Amino acid sequence: MKIVETARELSDLSRSMRQSGQKIALVPTMGALHGGHRSLIHVAQQHAEFVIVSIFVNRLQFNIEEDFATYPVTLEDDIAICRSSGVSALYMPSSESMYPESFATSVEVSGLTARFEGASRPGHFSGVTTVVTKLVTASAPDIAIFGQKDFQQFAVLRKLMTDLDIPVDMVMAPTIREEDGLALSSRNVRLNKDSRRRAVSISQGLFHSLSLFQSGVRDTHELVEPVRQICSDEIKNIDYIAIVDAQTLEDVSEAHAGDVLLFAGTLDGIRLIDNIIFCA
Numbered sequence: 337m338k339i340v341e342t343a344r345e346l347s348d349l350s351r352s353m354r355q356s357g358q359k360i361a362l363v364p365t366m367g368a369l370h371g372g373h374r375s376l377i378h379v380a381q382q383h384a385e386f387v388i389v390s391i392f393v394n395r396l397q398f399n400i401e402e403d404f405a406t407y408p409v410t411l412e413d414d415i416a417i418c419r420s421s422g423v424s425a426l427y428m429p430s431s432e433s434m435y436p437e438s439f440a441t442s443v444e445v446s447g448l449t450a451r452f453e454g455a456s457r458p459g460h461f462s463g464v465t466t467v468v469t470k471l472v473t474a475s476a477p478d479i480a481i482f483g484q485k486d487f488q489q490f491a492v493l494r495k496l497m498t499d500l501d502i503p504v505d506m507v508m509a510p511t512i513r514e515e516d517g518l519a520l521s522s523r524n525v526r527l528n529k530d531s532r533r534r535a536v537s538i539s540q541g542l543f544h545s546l547s548l549f550q551s552g553v554r555d556t557h558e559l560v561e562p563v564r565q566i567c568s569d570e571i572k573n574i575d576y577i578a579i580v581d582a583q584t585l586e587d588v589s590e591a592h593a594g595d596v597l598l599f600a601g602t603l604d605g606i607r608l609i610d611n612i613i614f615c616a
């Protein structure tokens with residue numbers, strides 16, 4: 337596995353792989369790799385011969401300084417996971433090389449970023465779109481893989497690629513869950529025993545709503561309220577529960593297959609998000 341630390345090295349490597357006829361996939365991450373990331377890597381390997389994983393804790397996307405300061409960093413383990421997963425190249429830029437003092441550019445997607453995570457975490461999405469633009473520009477991948485867990489992020493990044501004519505196929509990999517249903521997230525390590533137990537109510541609520549949908553319920557209120565009831569005893573600080581169209585992220589009054597039920601809440605200061613896509 338090649339480890340590269342500058343955008344220049346990455347674009348040289350990517351160009352030479354392309355010249356040798358290899359298809360290139362990019363898996364952008366902020367490190368603290370877990371089973372969810374392993375699955376992104378696996379999906380990438382099904383689509384491309386040369387898989388690049390990037391690890392960069394992107395300060396720009398943290399609207400709360402403390403969240404950035406306490407974000408888990410497990411570099412040695414991350415490198416070992418990438419090696420054992422058969423990753424072709426690991427891109428680990430320093431903060432200085434990513435954002436030198438003279439850095440003055442920001443990439444913004446309007447509309448899709450106005451609600452949900454965008455409303456609750458001002459500046460978050462411009463941090464994400466700016467760093468992902470830099471990552472895809474340097475790596476020039478054929479495809480980029482992102483997890484379903486950050487559903488709004490995926491929708492925003494897909495719009496970014498379309499609007500800027502960036503020729504990258506966006507692939508969404510399914511959310512990986514613990515046995516009890518909790519969606520894997522790097523933030524889960526910060527949950528204490530009690531919050532970890534409470535957090536399970538999120539997936540319980542979402543899957544209950546999915547089973548209502550599968551038994552024929554379509555009215556949004558009837559699909560959302562049971563989630564609120566299941567979660568509200570355990571999670572006092574629910575930010576949003578909404579059913580939206582998967583492309584526009586606009587509310588729907590009647591749910592259809594393909595629509596998404598989004599959830600966000602805070603448990604002991606830790607923000608947790610999850611979602612399910614309605615299916616028959």
Ligand code: PAF
Pocket residue numbers: 364365366392394397464467468486489
């Ligand atoms: O989903 C993440 O881990 C981050 O938002 C991403 C896409 C790597 C950008 O920093």
